[in-house]
Amino acid sequence: MSIIEWDKRFELGVKPFDDQHKRLVELLNYLHDNINASGVTHEDLGAVIVKLADYTTYHFAAEEKTMAHYEYPGLASHREEHAKFCRMVAAFQNDFENNQKDFSLNVLSFIGNWLFDHILLTDTEYCKFIEHLATAPPKRTRSGALD
DSSP states (O other): OOSSOOOGGGOOSOHHHHHHHHHHHHHHHHHHHHHHOTTOOHHHHHHHHHHHHHHHHHHHHHHHHHHHHTTOTTHHHHHHHHHHHHHHHHHHHHHHHTTSSOOOHHHHHHHHHHHHHIIIIIIHHHHHHHHHHHHSOOOBOTTSOBO
């Protein structure tokens, strides 16, 4: 059973990021399966959590690099949203590694909901911006030349 089912709603039209989002959903579902599996050790579960955290960091860096390239005006707030999420996941991960808390289905549900909302709301905005740039006619400079 999956915590998030991938469907067309998540596709934003930027293939590398669509593929990365799909991978994040797969990792989240894999973590969900491992939380529910019998015989999974604390170390095994910890390795899956690390993999999810590392891939999330990789994905966020790729998004931010693209947004910077296109001079996306919402980059600073998007970057802060990413950083806030990474801090929360790091705190969950730290608590788990130090046996202070289990990495529960509630934590996983929180991460899944955040990812779902982030893709459908926040990421949609920068993809629309990039798409607009790609379809906008070239600008003319003061000298009249095309930019």
